[in-house]
Amino acid sequence: xxxxxxxxxxxxxxxxxxxxxxxxxxxxxxxxxxxETIYAALAATARHPSADELFGLVQPDQPxxxxxxxxxxxxxxxxxxxCRRIHASxxxxxxxxxxxxxxxxxxxxxVLDVPEDLGRNLVKALGPSTLRQIEQELGxxxxxxxxxxxxxxxxxxxGD
Numbered sequence: 316x317x318x319x320x321x322x323x324x325x326x327x328x329x330x331x332x333x334x335x336x337x338x339x340x341x342x343x344x345x346x347x348x349x350x351e352t353i354y355a356a357l358a359a360t361a362r363h364p365s366a367d368e369l370f371g372l373v374q375p376d377q378p379x380x381x382x383x384x385x386x387x388x389x390x391x392x393x394x395x396x397x398c399r400r401i402h403a404s405x406x407x408x409x410x411x412x413x414x415x416x417x418x419x420x421x422x423x424x425x426v427l428d429v430p431e432d433l434g435r436n437l438v439k440a441l442g443p444s445t446l447r448q449i450e451q452e453l454g455x456x457x458x459x460x461x462x463x464x465x466x467x468x469x470x471x472x473x474g475d
Contacts, residue, residue, distance in 0.1 A: 329359040342395040352377050353388045357398060358411040363418075363426035365406035399461070401426050417462045429464070437462065 330338070335355050339346045356372040357364065364372065370385045389409055392398040401408040405424035417434035419427045429437070438460055446457050 330355055338397060342392075342397045344391060344395050344397065349377060349380055349384055350388055350391075352380070353385060354392065354397065354411070357389075357392075357409055361428070363401055363403075363408040363410050365408050367406065369409065404465075415459055415461075417464065419464045419466050421466045434462075 332351065332355075335351050335358070336346050338358075339350055339354065344350060352373050353369065356369055360372070362368075366386050366389055367382070369389070370380075370382045373380060373385065389398065389400075392409075393400050396413060398409050398411045399413055401410055401418060401420070403420040403424055403426050404422055408426050410418075410426070412428075415434075415438065416431065417429040417437055419429060421427065428434075441460070446460075449455075450457055
């Protein structure tokens with residue numbers, strides 16, 4: 316299997332049209348059919364798609380939509396806090412889950428969510444004193460923690 320074959324987004328529970336509209340409005344964005352379609356597709360996948368992959372997902376519903384519209388819409392979503400950008404090997408990927416959580420980025424470009432309990436343990440290990448020290452030394456205020464763990468190779472015991 317080629318790495319890009321494994322990147323095809325897997326559907327999870329698709330949000331309702333009203334839930335999508337509420338999320339857009341709640342983040343200060345004007346509701347348009349294109350934004351609704353793009354956000355619904357992003358929120359319904361567990362595979363952290365690239366803009367190109369998301370474009371392929373929305374084409375059946377919006378055949379006239381351009382790739383530039385997908386890119387511009389994703390940037391608006393990131394700016395509004397509606398999704399996050401993940402810099403992985405290869406293409407930039409996007410995640411509609413904006414709560415604090417940890418990703419592992421594989422060498423072949425996949426982005427995997429670390430199970431919540433393990434991610435919480437990792438973030439807790441940083442400790443508040445470390446965060447305060449970072450803030451003091453850099454002169455910033457840390458609003459949230461975003462951890463991405465690049466993998467060196469897949470673990471041999473996993474049959475993925």
